Amino acid sequence: MLDSTLDSATDAGAATQPVPPAGVAWGASLHGALLAHLRDYIVEGNLAPGARVPERALCERFGVSRTPLREALKVLASEGLIELLPNRGARVRQLGADEMVALFDVMGGLEALAGRLACEKITESGYAVIERLHHDMYAAYLRRDLHGYFTCNQAIHDRIVEAADNEPLATTYANFAGRLRRVRYAANLDKNRDRWGEAMREHEEILDALRRRAGPELSDILFRHLRNKRKAAAVQETVVQGTTVQGTTVQEAAVQETGAKETAAPAPAVG
Amino acid sequence: MLDSTLDSATDAGAATQPVPPAGVAWGASLHGALLAHLRDYIVEGNLAPGARVPERALCERFGVSRTPLREALKVLASEGLIELLPNRGARVRQLGADEMVALFDVMGGLEALAGRLACEKITESGYAVIERLHHDMYAAYLRRDLHGYFTCNQAIHDRIVEAADNEPLATTYANFAGRLRRVRYAANLDKNRDRWGEAMREHEEILDALRRRAGPELSDILFRHLRNKRKAAAVQETVVQGTTVQGTTVQEAAVQETGAKETAAPAPAVG
DNA sequence: GAGCGGAAAATTGCATTCATTTTTGGAAGA
DNA sequence: TCTTCCAAAAATGAATGCAATTTTCCGCTC
DSSP: OOOGGGGGOSSSSOHHHHHTSSSSOOOSSSHHHHHHHHHHHHHHTSSTOOOOOHHHHHHHHOOOOOOHHHHHHHHOOOOTTTEEEETTTTEEOOOHHHHHHHHHHHHHHHHHHHHHHHHHHHHHHHHHHHHHHHHHHHHHHHHHHEEHHHHHHHHHHHHHHHHHTTTHHHHHHHHHHHHHHTEEEESOTOOOOOHHHHHHHHHHHHHHHTTOOHHHHHHHHHHHHHHHHHHHHHHEEEOSSSSSSOOOOOOOOOOOOOOOOOOOOOOOOOO | OOOOGGGGGTSSOOOOOOTTSSSGGGSSHHHHHHHHHHHHHHHHSSOTTBBOOHHHHHHHHHHHHHHHHHHHHHHHHHTSSSEETTTTTEEEEEOOHHHHHHHHHHHHHHHHHHHHHHHHHOOOOHHHHHHHHHHHHHHHHHTOOHHHHHHHHHHHHHOOOOOOOHHHHHHHHHHHHHTTTTEEEOOTTTTTTHHHHHHHHHHHHHHHHHHOOOHHHHHHHHHHHHHHHHHOOEEEEEOSSSSEEEEHHHOOOOOOSSSOOOSSSOOOOOO
16 A cells, blocks of 8 residues: 555645546556656655656555556656656656756647637636636735745636646646646746736736637737746756645755755746 | 548558657667557557457567556556556547547647747748648649648648647647547548638648748637637547558458448548 | 346456666776 | 776566456356
């Protein structure tokens, strides 16, 4: 059975990969549960980027034999989270700057699609929820509450994807979000007030287009929004180790292989 | 029944999944090779939709033991090609009408993204290739050459994705293309001349927008193009059994579980 | 003839085992 | 001291084995 130490490994309100990849009850089987746990384990940054994935150790940690673990590794490799080297096992995928740009663009394309579909399908109450989140976010912006801002921001984007009501889209979105999860942004909004204001204005446009159900327009805005987000973010891949955030807890920063250090709570996204 | 002129339209220039999912040399390992073979085997329709995936038989067919085969099945499940039922093995995923619509929309979103990125990155010579394909396609249209039309059409879309120069996008695109591969269209262009002309006009717009490097515009056109394609296609999921094309080799035909048999060739895409 | 147990057979899921490759560690030599 | 080489140890990739679940099939009952 799976070790209880992993139970708390899941992140706060993040869209890691909650969507069953194929409309199937994956969580039921040992394979599905192990896969989810292992994915979280890696996405959370418990393994340094570029580091080998230690089969033996993970087998003990998760209390399974190598067979199901290796199956999970193959799947994670197909998700792009790790890479398999012939006869050398698996390594945690390390993102170069260009790969990161590519992933960001795909995220932009997926959000653009989500926005367009959301305009077609969202209900009035669904819109109301997003509108309220938007106002909450604006309030957080006014009082310079980064954490509150981030939370609302992510919730808005997640709601848009949800409103698109497209299962493969949601799954794919979650996959790419997970891949980019370990990427932190050096230039967060503290140091980049201009971007913060700009992002806030973009969100005004987003809400407005959504209100008018202007699909193509919202689509375009969302893509540019993601583009600007990337451009504003001086990228830096870091490793967060130790206790994971659950609500209000603060993470410890542990340096691994990179000299980079991030003391504050994660600033997962700007914008 | 479908016209016999479409016989070879199956894997004309199709983008099944040639892109290595993670920039790794997958083909080198047995796992990678088996995965590719098995994916093709299913995508080609050798297993009926909804049918059980016979582990034992496939092990013999591919000459491997169950361990690597099961690993491949897990990956294919994560790709959405098959589904895993706890203690009941794998089944070939069967697409309902709504799921098909969802997949088509994602394809539209991915092509829209590809078009936008292509406008940013395509070279003049890259554009020239697409332009030539476009003219070839138009010629095929004029002489009512469905096969030629399909081939050029698919090549154009593939080239756009290629021009986007985004590896995760290409991989994801190939994945969804594979999922939709078994979906055939009852209302092909023979019976739907209106759609054919409309599709041709849309492609004129596509080329024009690409020539002007009008990213957002091309993005929008491509999404609508895919939408129209779906709407025009009376959908019907079929099983192609029997001879599969593998280079020049011809595989044996084996009827499995469904009496359904389709001798004529697939009409993979319209427009 | 249709519906219903129930045991045998097949299948699945996972652990274990084995051959091969890679990595490690240290001794020998420059 | 640094490099090179080689054997031991570890790790990987795949096959096999085994318990548990599911499916099949045959006889029985209604």
